[in-house]
Structure formats: structure tokens, C-alpha cells
Amino acid sequence: MKPIDLRSDTLTTPSIEMRRAMANAVVGDDCYGEDSTVQKLERVVADLFGKESALFMPTGTMSNQVALRIHTRPGDEVLTDAAYHIAYFESAQSSDLAGVMLNTCSSPRGVLDIETLERQIATKPRGGNYAQVRLIWLENSISGCGGVVFPLPRLREISSFARTSGYHLHIDGARIFNAAIAEGQPFHAYGECCDTISICFAKGLGAPFGSALLGSAEQIREAKRFRKWYGGALHQSGIMAAGALYALEHNISRLAEDHSNARRLALLLGHDPLLHVSTPDPETNMVYFNLRHDQITAAQFARECAREGVLLFPWTGDVVRAVTHLGITDNDIARAAAIISAVAHRVVKSAPHSSASITGATRIEGEESRCVTPIQ
Ligand SMILES: *Cc1c(COP(=O)(O)O)cnc(C)c1O
16 A cells, blocks of 8 residues: 655645646746746746745745845844754755854744844844844744744734844745645735745645745846856746646645644544644644654654554654645545554554653653754
């Protein structure tokens, strides 16, 4: 039987219909400005988020790295949360490529607030000779905190703080579609809060490839330059853009199913006394949990589950992540929960020091109010 793959929402493969749309795409060389499918995609997403322009990018990482370049100069500081992708997975390239310093805060569930930002700015001298904060970097949904939605009212507060204080604001919206569907808000509401936003087609939307960076015409002109520098200027990329257009048309509203599947998985796993679910009521498509037994690492537990047909992602030393997505059904959720529980029981029974089990994971529970990513 095919494994139930809950490692990430990037693991979807394009449907026959999406492949057909890609095969039939009208293409040209986008470096010559002649790929009408890419141009159509850029127009569609810019309009959707109420931005002037958009630029098709190969990956979310490139959108993020180019965004850093257009907002900052080497030596500048970027205020962000330690749990966000930019800090957790992209700190090396941010310091290398853009030459910026990520000044990280830790906020409850990753939802930054103005007081925290102000405090972080005030920790050091900011006169002309010193490091300047240029950019505030937010993420929505917040994957490292369990797919938390960054609430729109808070986004608006930070947006007006940034505008009045002269800071630029970027949203890493790799999963903004999940956030907007969960919050029931139109996409342009998020676009209006920021200078630039990066979005992804290869996460919950189920396309095989692509991201876009959205902003003003001037910012996107500048972004195009850096996309070229970074090797991301593509030629007949309309084939990939057609997959993204198909995804936008067919796969947005169904994200609500992924969210209810995540809630159901969290509920089923939460009934098992051997498991601790750090996201008991997921807002979007992620469930983070750990075995209440500290003899087994997340990687070992994920390996055991894989043998039984459920693939999970070991997020940190002891926390495992499950992500629901296109192609994961109700039945898969019930089966995955049953398999995970059965593996947990087998593992705890056969592990050494099993008398110490059940209470072993209290430190994870202590993290709960802040974030599921235990960052030191
Ligand atoms: C996946 C992801 C990225 C990077 O996207 P890639 O296309 O994998 O490079 C950036 N930010 C967030 C929040 C993500 O989840």
C-alpha cells in the first residue's frame, strides 16, 4: 500500500489535469519578456493581493532572498522571529547573499507585537554610526509554530508601526493561502499590510514548482535584477507558470479540507496518553507532537512510523511534524492516527527505562505557550 506521506505539503504530485494545462501552455522566452503564461500568472497574483507587480520565481527561498536584497544594504538589521523560516532555515544565505543581520525576537506562538519590536530596537544604540533596522520580516502562516495564522488585526498594527517608523515590511507568505482561508479574509487584505510578500505555489496549492514576489512596480523591477544575479531568470517557464495558474484556479478553497484533516489528526493523536500534541487545535494544516517518552528521538520515531506506512518529519530532537495536503483523505487520517498510536505503544513497551515514560515530555509542554520549535 502507498505510504501516507505527511512530511510536508510540498510532497504532492501534479494531477493529470494540471499536467495537461502545463503541456498545453503557450510559452516564449521569459528573459526576453515573451512568455505570455508567466506574464498572465504575474498579473493574476499581483491583482489577487492588490499589488502593482509580481515576479515569478523558482522557489520561495529565492523570493525571500531577493526580497532581502531589495529592502536592505549589507550591514542592515532585519527584525524577525527566531521561529520563522528566514531565521530557522535561511540565516546562512541571508548573511551571505544580502549581508544582513537577522535580529530575532521570540514571541508567543510567533505572533510578533509592537512592544517586542520596540524593545528589540531599543537594545542598542541606533545613531548614524551604528547598525540600522531597515526591515521587519513577518511570516503567515507560521510553520515553525504549528501553522499558526498571524492575525490580520495584528498585521495591520505592525504595518502602521512600520510605516510611521520608516521600516519596510515583508511577509513570507509561503502559506498565506492557508492563513487567508483559515481566517476568512481576502488575499488583498494581507497585500495591503506589507511592502512585499512572497507566496508559494508548491506548498498547499499543489503545483510542482514556483513562487512569486509581489510589490510595487519599482520594487519588482529591482527584484528582477537580483533574480537574474541569483540565477533565477528562466526561459520557457510558462510551462511551470501554467501549473501555478491551474493551482490558483482549482486548489485554493479546498485548503479548508486540509485544515479540518489536521484538526481531526490532532484530536485522534491527542486521545492517546502516550502522545503529546503541541498543536491540539491546529489553525491550518500542521500537527506537531511528540512521544511522552524521552528514550526515543523524533527521527527514530519517524523511522518506525515509516516502516508501517506513515511518513512524518522529525522537526527537532523530539518533536515530529505531520502536514495535511492535497491527496490526503479522511481515511488516510484515520489510518495514520491508528498507525502512529500503534507504533507509539510498541516503541514505549520495548524501550529501555519504560517505567520513566509518560512523564518524560514535560519540557515540551512548557514550550507550548511560546512555540513548538524549542529554540535556545
Ligand atoms: C517552504 C518555505 C519557504 C521556502 O520555499 P522553497 O520553495 O522550499 O524554497 C520559505 N518560507 C516558508 C515559510 C516556507 O514554508
